[in-house]
Amino acid sequence: MIRHFFLTTPLFLMIYLCGFSYIAKAASQSDKPNIILVMSDDQGWGDTAYNGHPFVLTPELDAMAKNSFVLDLFYAGAPVCSPTRASVMTGRTPIRTKVTNHGRYMRPQEITIAHTLKKAGYINGIFGKVHMGSGQVNSPCNPSGMGFDEWIIGLNFFDNNPYLSHKGIIKQRKGKGSVIIMDDAISFLNKNKDKGQPLFTVIWFPSPHDPHVELPEGPSLYDNQHKKHRGYYREITLVDQQLGRLRTELKNMGIAKNTILWYCSDNGGLNEKTSGGRKKKGSIYEGGLRVPSIIEWPAHKIKGRSSVAMSTCDMYPTLLAMAGIELSPLHPLDGIDVSGIIMGTEDERKKPIGFWHNFQSGQGTWSDKILKAIMKKQKAHSPLPHDALRINKDVYDFPQFPEDSVTGHAAWNDWPWKLHRINGTKFELYNLQDDPMETRDLSRNDQHKQRLASMKKELDLWMRSVIRSLNGKDYK
Template sequence: MKKRNTISNTTNALGKMKIFSICVALIFCSNISAQSIDKGAERSKPNIIFILADDLGYGDVGFNGQDKIKTPVLDKMATEGIVFNRHYAGSAVCGPSRASLMTGMHTGNSSVRENPKWTKSGQPVDLSLNDVTVAEELKRADYNTGIIGKWGLSENLNEGAPNLQGFDYFYGFNKHKSAHHYYPETIWENDKLITIEGNVTQDKIGTYSQDLFTDKALAFLDNQTSEKPFFLYLAYTIPHFELTIPEDQKAQYSNLNWPLRKMKMAHYRHDENGHVTYASMVSRLDKDVGRILNKLIEMGVDDNTLVVFTSDNGHEYDNLKDEFFDSNGIYRGKKRDLYEGGLRMPFVARWPNKIKPGSATNHVSAFWDFLPTACDIAGVKPTAKINGMSYLPALTNAENIQKNHDYLYWEFNEKRGPMQALLKDDWKLVHFVNKHYELYNLKNDPSELNEISSQHPDILKQLKAVLQIARTEHPEFPLIKKELKK
């Protein structure tokens, strides 16, 4: 039997298998009714653009209090749309967070619960043909679908590939390590690995990947017609390490006499001046969001397009012992923490005439809510069992009919892991497995500074019981201490 080890070797066979699986699921799922879509109604379905930053902290944007880094486009989005004050990532690192976003499952039930090498076997786990993604759900409503940027859910280059997960078009990185660099020498376009002429990764020469992604996103939008709605998942890599940006884009921060945080080159080909580079990268991200919004106006589809902006997990750059940007705001922790700084995300959404300008909500939502929200917008029901629930009512200022989660759950097993976290109402439980529990009341102590488990044994007992039922077992992701296998 021929070994399947590349996207091009598997696309046809796996695609047929997936189509068959979906057909069988639709036939036998008694709770899913047949969809009859009128062509006129089809054209009026809202477009959806989901823009994801990489390692951007809650406090890195102006609408959440940032005063050093300029984010005028995102701040204007906040005045024209809605800010979610309590929106949570799927995980404290990117791979499982993105899997949660795509499948509507939290890390206690998802097929991808850690980054590639943090598995029991040391082999990466990707999305499988059994997973049903938001793109596949939207295809049922006849959406054109595209993913541009960092996918990171097809390390094995087979059935996790975006074109086998509901996306009509893909341009970007299948693997995590490739996404670590901003001058890639190769990149995937659908199932072909193409060469980027003139790029030298080690020397940071050639075309900056942010330019590639934004240009491809604008081209994707140019290719849309009024016949079908579209879904674009624009997964930028800024401001993930490595910290680098063309020199001419540092002008607004270069002469501010900020203290030098000197960065060293190794695997990440950092520019030397960390503070200036980081701020410049975030502002560049902001500027490109503006290009996308302007394109929608130019196309005449602005009023019928929901644009969401958020980040995949907490920041990595700012030094918690000597904070300069206060990237986590008032919250404790950063990337790889299950405290609020690792999980609570900046979130802003804009949808003219649907979202009340300048509004905000404290509705508790998470990445696994995006799939049912997109389905709600498109007028279809999720085909698979999921953990998420639609936040469309909160988006559109109809919180009187918004359903709320009983709890949110996370698990994480890198370095200091295994860890679990549970959020129920105002109570937050952080469990260092086989070590200790920490209990916080976020209403009274949003910064998680006062551990109060001894003062509330009844609450501790209740939340510990929920932990026992919040997850299912997975052979590659047991909650036992793991060492990174190289």
């Protein structure tokens, strides 16, 4: 029965996307803001000058932070890349979508922010590192299946002279990967800015992920810094320069005023000393999740800093609210609308944030190697490789996990309290306001016995609901 339903899913999505399309056609789109999401890859909270880094140069981020809205307590949906990207797309904790770790595909049954914005009349484009789906034209897990009209992507991180998929056609591009994808995004904006429809643009940099061979413009930087992180910080400055290009081009195009530009990273950084918390990328502790985040919307002059906890799961419902688009989700969301906090009408969060990592292992994805092999087959007009492995990966795979599954490391952030549950047996409790580095475990303190019991129950109920989603219950 379950398999039969999923075989009919393309029709289900078609009905969803086409439903009420007359609303989008009839309504004027002139007042809808353009939305641009920019995300770096592996940049920690403290790896910006505006957050106090001792030497890294991020003048564009600094200028944006000074004149926009800074989220000081913003969390990635997961401590590694692919799951966080799924949380941005769906507003759901990524295990629900089957992106349980890096390299996993997001199920095509998911309704994305791109699907919803497309219904509202947006033209959608995505550029850069996707890492939660296919780059082949006949896969339901490619960006077209996610709701995008235009896409030029890598399957994972890439650097200089990358192989990229342009709607399924693979080409090797010459130059710095992070510059190339900004070229493509700016071209998309220029091409579509005068069509009378708002634009939704996703720019996901492959940097500062290792191997750190891209170099910023200008003189050599950080030669006197520790060799291990020198290339990392050079790529952060390169990303900063490309963000500056984007902001300048938006002004030159005349569309900057009514464009929501939201910048963040996909997980914690590579240097624990500047991660903004305990540990770094790959950890559920604060250093693996806390990331830089800034929102700019000149038309509404949003400005300031907030220490209210928010996450990438919140981006979907929040952006729809800011754009005046009604959200009627078909599947349970973990994110909430925090536009009131951003716009200055609210000052606290109304729902805890759940995290869960290492429920399953990750899967290796070598973008250039895979795409180069496909390109060679395309040029030779030969059957494409990787069909069985990658085109339909995770599409019809619905293993049934016990509802009480607890594998991995989960956490429940009910600010200022954060409960950790490690492989189901070990619990840790921290007060993040008093102990932001999570060094003093209060789980055995009798003073917090009642709080511990309550948070354990809440986390357990949430984890069970996540497993139900993973098992496919949301799609019935």
